[in-house]
Amino acid sequence: VNEAARSRAAGPAPSDRFPAPGIRRGARKYDVTVCGAGFAGAVLAERLAEASGKRVLVVDRRDHVAGNAYDHLDEAGILVHRYGPHIFHTNSDEVVRYLSRFTAWRPYEHRVLAQVGDRRVPMPINRTTLNALYGLDMSTDAEAAAFLARLAEPVAEIRTARDVVVNAVGTRLYETFFQGYTRKQWGLDPSQLDKSVTARVPTRTSDDDRYFTDSFQAMPREGFTRMFERMLDHPNIDLALGVDFHELPAQDRGALTVYTGPIDAYFGHRFGPLPYRSLQFRHETVDRRRFQEVAVVNYPAEDVAWTRITEYKHLTGQVHPRTSITYEIPSDEGEPYYPIPRPENQALFKRYEALADAEPDVIFAGRLGSYRYYNMDQVVGQALSVHRRMAERMAAGGSA
Ligand code: FAD
Ligand code: UDP
Numbered sequence: 001v002n003e004a005a006r007s008r009a010a011g012p013a014p015s016d017r018f019p020a021p022g023i024r025r026g027a028r029k030y031d032v033t034v035c036g037a038g039f040a041g042a043v044l045a046e047r048l049a050e051a052s053g054k055r056v057l058v059v060d061r062r063d064h065v066a067g068n069a070y071d072h073l074d075e076a077g078i079l080v081h082r083y084g085p086h087i088f089h090t091n092s093d094e095v096v097r098y099l100s101r102f103t104a105w106r107p108y109e110h111r112v113l114a115q116v117g118d119r120r121v122p123m124p125i126n127r128t129t130l131n132a133l134y135g136l137d138m139s140t141d142a143e144a145a146a147f148l149a150r151l152a153e154p155v156a157e158i159r160t161a162r163d164v165v166v167n168a169v170g171t172r173l174y175e176t177f178f179q180g181y182t183r184k185q186w187g188l189d190p191s192q193l194d195k196s197v198t199a200r201v202p203t204r205t206s207d208d209d210r211y212f213t214d215s216f217q218a219m220p221r222e223g224f225t226r227m228f229e230r231m232l233d234h235p236n237i238d239l240a241l242g243v244d245f246h247e248l249p250a251q252d253r254g255a256l257t258v259y260t261g262p263i264d265a266y267f268g269h270r271f272g273p274l275p276y277r278s279l280q281f282r283h284e285t286v287d288r289r290r291f292q293e294v295a296v297v298n299y300p301a302e303d304v305a306w307t308r309i310t311e312y313k314h315l316t317g318q319v320h321p322r323t324s325i326t327y328e329i330p331s332d333e334g335e336p337y338y339p340i341p342r343p344e345n346q347a348l349f350k351r352y353e354a355l356a357d358a359e360p361d362v363i364f365a366g367r368l369g370s371y372r373y374y375n376m377d378q379v380v381g382q383a384l385s386v387h388r389r390m391a392e393r394m395a396a397g398g399s400a
Contacts, residue, residue, distance in 0.1 A: 030057040033253050035245035036260030038067020040366025042231045043383035044258045049236035059240045069224040076285040078324040085310040089214040090377035096216050103227040105218035110211040114298045123298055126204035144205035161198040162190035168203045180302035185330050194341040260366035262336050263352045271351050276336030282327040291323050305329050339371045
């Protein structure tokens with residue numbers, strides 16, 4: 001029934017998995033149709049199949065599973081992320097427990113350097129960053145805190161992505177690290193974006209140079225795609241790749257739909273398109289063992305087109321005589337990667353959300369379905385709690 005599962009059991013090379021788009025399905029009706037094989041769609045499909053005994057069809061218009069977390073071997077045989085670097089980190093034990101059923105982990109703590117002039121300094125800003133830029137020799141948190149307090153320019157009401165940073169570190173460091181990067185990344189000035197955007201990045205007085213401080217930081221040992229394959233390898237799940245949900249024949253639709261694509265697309269952009277930011281990825285392989293000191297180097301200067309360069313071997317621990325890297329160049333055109341957090345977009349989303357609330361048989365989830373700037377673990381957490389609510393309703397005698 002599930003040809004994809006059969007071919008996986010034979011153990012093909014990673015780049016040969018799911019080669020041919022097209023519907024793989026048995027002659028049967030489905031209870032649930034899931035649009036999207038990313039984190040939101042895969043977790044909900046797995047839960048509905050395994051815990052609720054539903055027959056599930058998962059469709060994705062791409063020719064692979066894993067959504068934006070998709071990784072694969074490139075031509076040189078190096079494991080790369082097609083849609084930019086994905087680093088897993090979370091404080092949720094429930095999310096770790098759940099995903100650990102489908103993967104082992106490789107411990108990995110992410111570190112990022114920012115290119116400032118001709119030097120590279122830790123990002124997020126920490127004591128080492130301050131010492132390097134200001135020619136200081138501070139050795140305690142207290143000294144760094146006192147120094148930052150002198151730089152900070154308190155903002156009475158913190159509303160925007162600019163306010164957050166200027167309030168913490170003042171105008172000069174804001175301009176050095178955040179202004180250009182954010183203008184490139186979002187095509188907007190930080191003063192036009194919600195404070196939540198830059199609040200993701202802390203300021204430190206310690207010399208901790210990790211990008212994240214979450215209790216769990218690790219990469220799926222065999223990659224994200226392999227983890228998704230295991231998640232979806234279930235007798236109750238069929239998978240149709242290279243298929244657009246909106247073109248699915250009526251007989252393949254279940255009574256229930258889980259939709260993880262852009263919510264405005266589901267409703268035919270009735271109120272006008274929701275804005276998303278996209279990226280162009282420039283993937284390269286270079287004839288060196290190492291390209292840069294850490295997995296990611298950020299380029300905050302506005303006169304450089306890319307925001308960052310990633311070198312994957314740091315993330316995966318792969319040993320290879322060459323190395324593969326990706327430049328990220330933000331753009332308005334292309335796949336919708338980022339919902340853009342700002343009040344007017346949230347207001348437009350609310351109008352779509354009201355339409356969604358009026359469709360009890362369609363569940364919207366994930367980054368695009370919820371129009372939220374979610375990390376992977378947040379999407380998994382959301383999907384698990386959506387399933388819990390559905391299971392309660394089913395137990396109470398409702399449809400789902
Ligand atoms: P997606 O992964 O986008 O999956 C949605 C799927 O739906 C897609 O595969 C799409 O093809 C499919 N689809 C949409 N419309 C249709 C349709 N009409 N018919 C059929 N299929 C359709 N998170 C982290 O935690 N750590 C990171 O380091 C990190 N780095 C990131 C870097 C980049 C460059 C980007 C863009 C995101 C990053 N994220 C990171 C966020 C992470 O990608 C998301 O949280 C996660 O992938 C969202 O999962 P999802 O299932 O909601 O959406
Ligand atoms: N940011 C920045 N300079 C940096 C890193 C981040 O200006 O060196 C801003 C930028 O607006 C970015 C946001 O902070 O979009 C959030 O950064 P994060 O690394 O969390 O973004 P992600 O790549 O995870 O989407």
